[in-house]
Structures are given as C-alpha cells and as structure tokens.
Amino acid sequence: MSFTSMADSTRISSLQWRILPQIFALLVIFPIVSGSFFEPFNVSYDHRALIVAGKRRMFVSAGIHYPRATPEMWPDLITKSKDGGADVIQTYVFWNGHEPVKGQYNFEGRYDLVKFVKLVGSSGLYLHLRIGPYVCAEWNFGGFPVWLRDVPGIEFRTDNEPFKKEMQKFVTKIVDLMREAKLFCWQGGPIIMLQIENEYGDVEKSYGQKGKDYVKWAASMALGLGAGVPWVMCKQTDAPENIIDACNGYYCDGFKPNSKTKPVLWTEDWDGWYTKWGGSLPHRPAEDLAFAVARFYQRGGSFQNYYMYFGGTNFGRTSGGPFYITSYDYDAPLDEYGLRSEPKWGHLKDLHAAIKLCETALVAADAPQYRKLGSNQEAHIYRGNGETGGKLCAAFLANIDEHKSAYVKFNGQSYTLPPWSVSILPDCRHVAFNTAKVGAQTSVKTVDSARSPLGSFSILHNDVRKDNVSYISKSWMALKEPIGIWGENNFTFQGLLEHLNVTKDQSDYLWHRTRISVSEDDISFWKTNGANPTVSIDSMRDVLRVFVNKQLSGSIVGHWVKAEQPVRFVQGNNDLLLLTQTVGLQNYGAFLEKDGAGFRGKAKLTGFKNGDVDLSKSSWTYQVGLKGEAEKIYTVEHNEKAEWSTLETESSPSIFMWYKTYFDTPGGTDPVVLDLESMGKGQAWVNGHHIGRYWNIISQKDGCDRTCDYRGAYNSDKCTTNCGKPTQTRYHVPRSWLKPSSNLLVLFEETGGNPFKISVKTVTAAILCGQVSESHYPPLRKWSTPDFKNGTMSINSVAPEVHLRCEEGHVISSIEFASYGTPRGSCEKFSTGKCHASKSLSIVSEACQGRNSCFIEVSNTAFRSDPCSGTLKTLAVMARCSPSQDTRHLGFKTA
Ligand code: GAL
Numbered sequence: 001m002s003f004t005s006m007a008d009s010t011r012i013s014s015l016q017w018r019i020l021p022q023i024f025a026l027l028v029i030f031p032i033v034s035g036s037f038f039e040p041f042n043v044s045y046d047h048r049a050l051i052v053a054g055k056r057r058m059f060v061s062a063g064i065h066y067p068r069a070t071p072e073m074w075p076d077l078i079t080k081s082k083d084g085g086a087d088v089i090q091t092y093v094f095w096n097g098h099e100p101v102k103g104q105y106n107f108e109g110r111y112d113l114v115k116f117v118k119l120v121g122s123s124g125l126y127l128h129l130r131i132g133p134y135v136c137a138e139w140n141f142g143g144f145p146v147w148l149r150d151v152p153g154i155e156f157r158t159d160n161e162p163f164k165k166e167m168q169k170f171v172t173k174i175v176d177l178m179r180e181a182k183l184f185c186w187q188g189g190p191i192i193m194l195q196i197e198n199e200y201g202d203v204e205k206s207y208g209q210k211g212k213d214y215v216k217w218a219a220s221m222a223l224g225l226g227a228g229v230p231w232v233m234c235k236q237t238d239a240p241e242n243i244i245d246a247c248n249g250y251y252c253d254g255f256k257p258n259s260k261t262k263p264v265l266w267t268e269d270w271d272g273w274y275t276k277w278g279g280s281l282p283h284r285p286a287e288d289l290a291f292a293v294a295r296f297y298q299r300g301g302s303f304q305n306y307y308m309y310f311g312g313t314n315f316g317r318t319s320g321g322p323f324y325i326t327s328y329d330y331d332a333p334l335d336e337y338g339l340r341s342e343p344k345w346g347h348l349k350d351l352h353a354a355i356k357l358c359e360t361a362l363v364a365a366d367a368p369q370y371r372k373l374g375s376n377q378e379a380h381i382y383r384g385n386g387e388t389g390g391k392l393c394a395a396f397l398a399n400i401d402e403h404k405s406a407y408v409k410f411n412g413q414s415y416t417l418p419p420w421s422v423s424i425l426p427d428c429r430h431v432a433f434n435t436a437k438v439g440a441q442t443s444v445k446t447v448d449s450a451r452s453p454l455g456s457f458s459i460l461h462n463d464v465r466k467d468n469v470s471y472i473s474k475s476w477m478a479l480k481e482p483i484g485i486w487g488e489n490n491f492t493f494q495g496l497l498e499h500l501n502v503t504k505d506q507s508d509y510l511w512h513r514t515r516i517s518v519s520e521d522d523i524s525f526w527k528t529n530g531a532n533p534t535v536s537i538d539s540m541r542d543v544l545r546v547f548v549n550k551q552l553s554g555s556i557v558g559h560w561v562k563a564e565q566p567v568r569f570v571q572g573n574n575d576l577l578l579l580t581q582t583v584g585l586q587n588y589g590a591f592l593e594k595d596g597a598g599f600r601g602k603a604k605l606t607g608f609k610n611g612d613v614d615l616s617k618s619s620w621t622y623q624v625g626l627k628g629e630a631e632k633i634y635t636v637e638h639n640e641k642a643e644w645s646t647l648e649t650e651s652s653p654s655i656f657m658w659y660k661t662y663f664d665t666p667g668g669t670d671p672v673v674l675d676l677e678s679m680g681k682g683q684a685w686v687n688g689h690h691i692g693r694y695w696n697i698i699s700q701k702d703g704c705d706r707t708c709d710y711r712g713a714y715n716s717d718k719c720t721t722n723c724g725k726p727t728q729t730r731y732h733v734p735r736s737w738l739k740p741s742s743n744l745l746v747l748f749e750e751t752g753g754n755p756f757k758i759s760v761k762t763v764t765a766a767i768l769c770g771q772v773s774e775s776h777y778p779p780l781r782k783w784s785t786p787d788f789k790n791g792t793m794s795i796n797s798v799a800p801e802v803h804l805r806c807e808e809g810h811v812i813s814s815i816e817f818a819s820y821g822t823p824r825g826s827c828e829k830f831s832t833g834k835c836h837a838s839k840s841l842s843i844v845s846e847a848c849q850g851r852n853s854c855f856i857e858v859s860n861t862a863f864r865s866d867p868c869s870g871t872l873k874t875l876a877v878m879a880r881c882s883p884s885q886d887t888r889h890l891g892f893k894t895a
Contacts, residue, residue, distance in 0.1 A: 014384035019857045025815040032090065037121030043185055043192045043229050045244065045830040049263050049302035050230070051194060051364055052126075052185075058297065061088035061128055063268070065137065066116040066324045067097050068312030068328055069338065071109065072736035074116055075308050077338050077809075078123045083266045083351025084333060084345055089120045090128040090190070090267070090305045092135040096145040097318070105173070110177035110315070113174075121183065121190035129178070129193035131231075133170050138274045138320045138328065140770030142587035149593045156593045157200065159210035159217065171196065186228045190474070195267070196222040199235040199248060206590035212238065219243045233269040237380025248307070250284075251712050253295035254499050266537050268307035269293065271344075272331025273716035276323045277583065277727055280699045280720035283331045285710035286347040287421070290435035292714075293348070296397035297355055298380045300368060307350075310334035310686035313732045314584075316690035317508065317683075322542060322559040332666040336732055337671030339445065341766055346440025346803070353780035354433035357426035358394035360386055373408040376401040377417060381428065393428035395422065398696030402712040420711040430795045431777050436710070439776050441804055444767035444829045446672065449759060472674070472745065472758045473661035477644035479628065481748065483550040484577045485513050486627040496616045499580050499598025507625030508683075508693075510598065511579040514562045514618040516605065520567040532566040533608060535615070538601025539563075540580065543703055546751075546838050547577035552655060555751075560600065560738075567605075576605075583693065626748065629660050634685035634746035652678070653752030663760055664741040670762035673730040674745070679753030685746045689737045696753070698729045705773055730761065762842065764810070766881055769827030770802035772858050773874040779855075801860070805853035806881035812851055813882035818844035818852045820863045823876035830876045835868035844877050852884070 041053035049056035062081035069077060081089060097111045107113055120127045135143035148154065154162040162422040175194075183189030196218050204211040215233075219240040232244045237258050247255035248268035255264055273282035273290050296304055311330030319326060329336040338347070355362075362385020371379040379393045399406040399417035406417045410425075417423055421436035429608035449470045496512070503510050525690045526532060535546050535553075541558045546553045546565040556563040567576070580598040589595070605613040628634070633642040639660060645658065655840055666672060674684065674691070681695040700725045708719035748753065778798035787793035806812060817823075818840040821834030837843075843863055848854035858875045860866040867873070 004254060012859060019586055025796075026854055030050050031666070035499055036182060037118075037124070037190055038185065038188050039643045040186050040188045045230055045263050047260050047263060047876055048300075048366055050265075052190065057087070057302070058355060058359045058362050059087045059126075059303040060085055060355065061090045061303065062086035062309030063090045063305050063307045063332075064310045065091055065094070065139075065308070065312060065328075066113065067094055067110040067221045069110070069310070069316065070734040071112055071115060073117050073338050075123075077334060078119055078125065078438050080334055080338070080340065080345075082123055082125055084349045085356070086125065088128055088303075088305070089190075090125040090130065090307075091116070092130045092137055092139075092143065092198075092361070094135065094137075094139060094169055094318075095133040095143045096139075096141060098174075099145050099170060102145070102147045107177070110549050114177065114183070117178065117181070117183045117190060119311070123890060125190060126185070127183075127190040128193045128195070128232075128267075129173050129174075129191055130198065131174050132195070132198050132715065134169060134198050136198050136320075136588050136664045138324045139587055140318050140320050141585040142320065144591060144592065145230060146500060146585070149500065150504075154593060154699065156195075156385075157203070157214065158207040159213040164221070166216075167218075167281060167314065171222065172225060175227050179227070184228055189218055191227075191229060191598040193230050193232060194227055194426045196221070196243070197233055197236070199238055200233065201721045203590040204238075210352075216240060225737075232265060233430075237440075245305075251292045252304075253292070253299040253301065265294075266296055266301055267305055269304050270297075271306050271308070271333065271718075272311070274330060275313075275325045275329060275727060277325055277695050278323070279325075279727060281329075281331070281722040281727075282716045283317075283708065283719040283721060284714050286344040286438060286440075286665060286710055287436045287710035288714050289344070290347055290351045291420055291422055291710075292395060293351060293434050294355075294424060294433075295398060297362065298368070298398060299379075299855040301720065303364075306333065308332040309373065310338060312336060313692065315692055317505075317584075317693065319584045319693070320587030321582070322589075324584050326375075326694065326731060327728050329874055336473075337395050337673075337765065339441065339671065340767070342443035342768070343438045343440040346511070347438050350433055350780055351424075351435065352438060353783075354424040354426065357432055357780070357783050358382065358424065359383075361392035361394035364392050371410075373397065373404055374399075377406045377408050379410055379427075385605050386464070395425040395431055397423045397425065397430045407503060426783060431775060432780060432783060433769045437776060439770075439772050439800065439802075441670060441802075442769045442771075443765040444769070444828060445763055446766040447675075447761045447763050448670075448766075467841055469757060471756060472663045472760045474649075474756070475645040476659055476755045477659045478647040478651075479633070479642055479644050479658040481626050481628055481658060483547055483619055483656060484575065485623045487623065487630065489522070489630075490621050490623040492619060492621045494617070494619050496599055496603055496618075496620060497622065498596045498597050499582065500585075503582075503597075505582070505585065507629055508581045509625050509629075510569045510580045511623040512580070513601055513621045513623075514576050514615065516569060516574045516576045517611070518571055518574060519609075520571055522569070523571050526607070531607055532568060534604075534606045535563070535565045535567055535576070535578070535601045537599050537615075540599050541597055542583040543579075543581035545574075545579040545581070545749075547579070550577070551574050552812060563659050563733070583695075594653065632659075632692075633658060634748075635688040637688070639744060639746060647755065648757060653749075653754055655750060657748065657749045657806040659751075659755045660744065660746045660750060661755070662742045662744055665735070665743060666760060666762050668762060669735070670764045670807075670883070672735060673697060673763055674733055675730055675759045675761055677729040678753030678755075678757030679747065679755070680749055682747055682749040682751075682753075684731060685744075686733050686737055687744050689733075689740070691733055691737075694728070694731055694747075696726045696729070699723055704830040720847070730763075733760075763882070765807050765829060767816075768804045768806065768812075768879045768881060769830070769877065771823075771826070771830075771874060771876045772800050772802045772805055774800065774858055774872055776800035799857045799859035801855045801857050802875050802877055803853070803855045804877065804879050805847055808852070809884055810852065810881040812854065812879045814880045815841060815845045815877065816880055817841075817876065817878040820858070821867045822871065822876045823871055823874060825876075827878060830878055835871055835873065837863040837865060837867040838862060839865075840875075844875075847881060848877075851866045 366736035368380035704723035
C-alpha cells in the first residue's frame, strides 16, 4: 500500500475533488476486494431450509448476470439488491464467455467472475453460483462455446464421454478458481450454494437411459469436486439424494422436492420475461409477483430467487435465440440500466421486510399449521420457540379468489383480504404487509435528448423537448461493405456447407457464391410463361439474403422456415449470392449440437426450362463475415485505416453500409442510450465496444391489453405493452465505455437507415408519485423500533407514510402535486377531490424539496388539521427529480 505524496495530491483536479466523497463512500461500502469477507461458516440443509452457520435461514435472492452489466455497474447493482432486501445474489457462469477458444480462458472485464463474487462478499451478501455449464438464459447457444460442436464424437448433455470430459474440465476450472480465491463460505467467502446443469428435466426424456445416467454422472462429478457447499439441480425430479432439486416458474408454492430431507428452493422466480425481435414487451405486475413470493414462503418455501432482479443487456453477440433482442430488461425490479423500476422494487422491498420479520418464527417451526378460512382463503401459521425461549408466531393469510375481496376471521380478529393477495402477520395479529396493497412510490422514466456535455447544463422541459431533438452528429462518414466475396480468405467447395461449421460463430454472416449460366432458351421460356426462376430452400434460419449479380433480390427471415425467393437472371453467367445470417444461436432444447444454422434439406433453383438446378451439388465459394469486421473498422485503433468518405445529408438509405461519427457524452450520471429508430438492422460499436445488434422491427399489432389486471395467474402474454411499435429503439451505452468527448460510434447497417437521425439520450426517473391512504399498514421499519418491541407502542397507532426517493445523484426539485384528503386519479393525472388539506403542497414541499429522499406521514397531525373528519383520507404526491448540483456536471460514474 502506498500513499499519495503531497506533490501528487496537489495534482488532484477539481473534478476529482468533486468525486472524492463518492470514492470514499465506495471504499466504505466495499472495504475489501480481496481476502475473507465472513468468519468462515458451513452450509447444510434440512427439509425446512438451508442451514447457515448452524441456523436455518429464509433467503431472498437477486439474480444478476455479471456479463450483462459492466464491472463499473456491479457495485451499484449489488448495493441496490441489498437495499431491496436481498440476502443472496445469484448468477450463472457463462462458459462461452470464459472459454471463447478451447483451452484459452477469459476472466477479464465483464467476465471477471472473481471480482464480481468478491464484490458480493464485500457487500455482506451471499452468492448462489449456477455453473451449469449449460445455462439457457437467452444467452448465445445456452452458454456453450461454439467450438464444443467440433469435439469429435460429441453429443451435448448426455452420457457421452467427450462431452462429459469438457464439462467436467470447465466445472472443475470454476470450482478451483473459486476455491483458490477463497470464495467459498467455509473459506470466509460468499458462496453458499452451487448449481450443476439447468432444467435438464425438461429434455431428459429425449435422451432415454443415457439421459438418466448423465444426471447421475453430473451429480457425482459435481459432488466429487469437494466444493463443500450444497449443489442444486433445478427442474430435476430425479435429482440424486444429495443434490437439492429446485423449482423454476411464475409460481412455486405447490412445489415439493423429491425427498423429505430437502428444503423447498425456488431458483427462478420469473418476475417478467424476455423479448424477441418483433415481439411486444412483457410486464409482470408487482402485486402478482409479491403474491407469488408470499404464497411460496406461506406454504413452506425457504429460498426464492428473482430471475432476474437485474436483467441488463445482451452486449455484443451474446443474445441467444431464436431472435432475442439486445435488451434483457426482463421487467426486473432494477431496469436494464440499473435504475429502480417502481413500484416493483419498492413493493418487493416492503415484502422482504415483512418476510424478515417472520424469519425467526418461520425457521423455528418444522412445518406450518394449516387453517382453512373460507372456500378460497387459507392461513398458514408458524409457531415455535425463540432462541431466548419466547413464543414466536407468524401467519400468512391468503385469498386466492381472483375476483373478490374476502372478509375472514383469524384468531378472533377480522381481516379484509383483497382478491389474489396474501397478508403477512409477523405476530399472528397485525398485518405488516398485504401483497395487493402497494404503498411504494411509482416512478416514471423519461428519456431526454442529450444535455450539453460537461459544463453547460440545461434541463429540457417536455414542451421544448419535441422541437429540440438533438441528433448525435451532423457529420457522418460512410463506407460501402462489398456485396459478396470480398477477400482472399475465401474457399470453394462442391456442395452446401452448414453455416456454423463454416463460421464457427465468429460472425453472424456467411457469404455463399455460385455461378448460374442461363441460356437464351431459359430467358424466352420465362418470358413466355411470365414466370421467374426461384431459389427454393427447404428450411433456413435466421435471415437469408439473396443477391443476383450483386443486386438484392429479397430477404427471408424466420426460424427453420421454407425459403422461396424469385430471382431474375440475365443471359449468360450470373453470380448467385446467398448470405445466411444468425441472430442469436438456439439456447433451449435437446440436441443443441445438431441445431446449427443456415440451411437444412434441399436447395434448388426451380423454374428452369430443363428442370430444377440442384444447388446442393453446385460449387460454392464461401466467405465468413464482413470485410469491415475482418479489418476491425469499428475499433479506435483501426477505423482510420478504412477509406471512409463523407456522407451527404441528402443521400438515400442504402444497404450494407458502415457509418461512423464522433460524439460527446451527455453530462450528469444518468444512463446513456443511443436511439437507433432511424436505422434498419445491424450492429453498433462505441469506442470499439460492441453494444449489440439493433433492429428496427415492429412489434406485433395485437395483444397489448389496455389495462393490466394483476389478479389471476400470470403468463408472459398477459400485460404486454409496445404493440405496433419498434420492439427496441434504445441501446444502452454504459458510461464506463465513454469518455467526455469524441467517442467513436460505428454502425454496420444491413437494410438501410438514416444515421443523421440517430440521437444520444439519457434515461432518468424524472417523476415520482406516492399514494397512500390512512388505512394503509404502518411503515415496516416501525416493527423493529425498541418502543414497539418492548410493547410501549402499539403498531395500530403508527401512521402510514408516503416515501419518495430519487435515484442517487438526484434530488426532489419540485413537488408538482400534493393533496391530503380525497385526491383523484393516478400518477401524472392527480387532481384534488372534495376534501383537501390546504397546506398539503407546502408541507410536502418543506419535507421533500432539495432532498434525495423524504417521507411524509399520512395523518391529520402531519397536515396540522383534519380536512374532512369521518372520511378516509389519502395522501397523493407527485414530485420531480433532477440531478443534484454535485453531480450534474460530472460526465462519469466514479465507481
Ligand atoms: C428458464 C431457464 C433460464 C431462462 C428462463 C427464461 O427455463 O432456466 O435460463 O432461460 O427460462 O427466461
């Protein structure tokens, strides 16, 4: 450790001075990024729960996949998970990220697994490491490296020696890496649990006896590694005795593991869903999610993981398929950028606090007592003795009726249960939380045109925003990508080759060229018949573009669909070019190694006078990828070597173009996105970082219900939005990939777009709303106050509160609405009702303005009068968040 000398410290710039407090805060939160984080402890389990350091525990876990964020984002994501009530972070391990080339490992940058695990440990959270190494996860090829297909004799995920050898090698590598870094709990590290395989039960039947043998082998191989913590297999009803089989799904409250000795674990609670290009955006209501979680703990569950707590972004070409989009937002409690999605995040935080209040009772009981309260209502009661001998009791009251509220009696008290809800009673008497009553704030995110970079800061108000879209650049350079074979590293082969066998997934693109000679007879035959010859391929995926003599005849998009593309030839020799493209490799299902890409079945040219031409027998010249890709013209290092020319503003969109420009980073700390709605389909890089595939494909027109009812079982079609609009227009550019000015943006555009209309924007939670009535339950933190614990305060006498909290680095700049009384409407549309406390606005402003967070009691006392006695009153507030003085000039997060 060395200290900065005085001479050095005088060189600290004013910018650095301003960020020093933040650096200091980080050092306090994450004191140690190496060494041990906990007193070493062991983890085991019984039928009721995981047993951590000798104690049963109830765990809430937050799913975060490290490569779907940057290392600079990790601390904030982990802090927000902890703040939201998580005890555990869960992640998969991404084999194809770690071993991109057989035997060559990568544990750097977004793949710095050790760093990620250490950050989890230093925040005081535990880690569930799901090694797989098959992970599914909407990740390219389900996490398998594409070279794995080339191992002779290999069959994935079955009793196959070559596969087992590679799988064992990788799993061993990861376990050893964790052990060497002392990251297992018995070494003082955060890892309390592992996973081998992933949902193998879904495909096991396809493999017959070999599948069953594989499960046994995988289990004993994993256990044989001596990792010293429990292993999980999810969706694996035949998991061997010493492996815990866990549940995945939208609901897991009926789940029973395959042995009485195992606890009930929920490895994937799908709190939203993923999206395909051309699909609408799924949303899972917070009330239903909270209901599912509460029901799980109510009925004996002990570990629940949100899949995802933070979904993030499929940077580069990591998204799986078929056709998964670049965003992996997942409608998770933390959005794609790491901002809280409210009310989901806050409602779950309250739920977790309520569950925590029950933890001692939940673990003290071996099983709940059951009481039927009505036809669709039931109670589960957990009783036991506390460590100091006191009597513990916690109860969950559920109303599973999808339509009606229920009025039930429990232990002599009356309770009202909204439809499809659970009330949690940490003392078997008072309601701490009800899953259908949301007291948490709602936030409205806005996407602003870039503020001026460093220094000159201005807020763009709604009204100006429309006229003031600032496009990223007025000057663009362009470069045409050659159509067809472009370089020497091509080869010729008699017959059609399978796409992945050729590309090895080094690129999405594979060119095939053959020569078609056309006679005068053919031409006149087509003229007389009024018909065109057609390229006909039995089956193809994901995109096929057909060119004749370098002119695009047409494109076909689909997943193993028949392709029929009419073409026009000239007399004599014609170049027939087929470009096959992948948009994310298959990540789910049996026999992934056989799935491949490109073409399957017969390929012919039909409509010739002398019969069909069998294209699978033709001589084809192949070239992998694009010239621009090979020359790495998207990198800071190499882009200038290419022969770019200035793009004229009036030039019309053209296919197969590279574009580049430079742009400045918007000031502040808000997440940065590129709006690529003006473009067609392609890929984009910022300062050489591949930000992902983009595609301006429109979502299906139908299926987005106008209202979303939380009641009743959720499925991914239930509460979708964005129908009829492009599936994704904004692409995340992590701030750590940006410098203050002159950032290089390079795009490869396949179908034609207008780069002049690309803009850089920032995303911010600009509007917060809170709406809580007098009858809402008291703040959960009050349950832990000494007054309540020692009985001097009755929880009934505690007033509910409205809590507002801007994102870090932001403060409440104005209260735009406040009414204590009978306000009407919902967020952004509030209006005062008949009853309104006249001081509402000034009281709320006084409490909140200028602060990052605030709370206001919902009571006559707080509003210094009763505006309408005898009437149930509500406090509704709408606030605006703006960057605080300290951060608005900063271009960068300081982590
Ligand atoms: C599960 C799988 C996850 C993910 C999820 C859907 O079946 O285990 O990896 O793919 O579905 O998001």
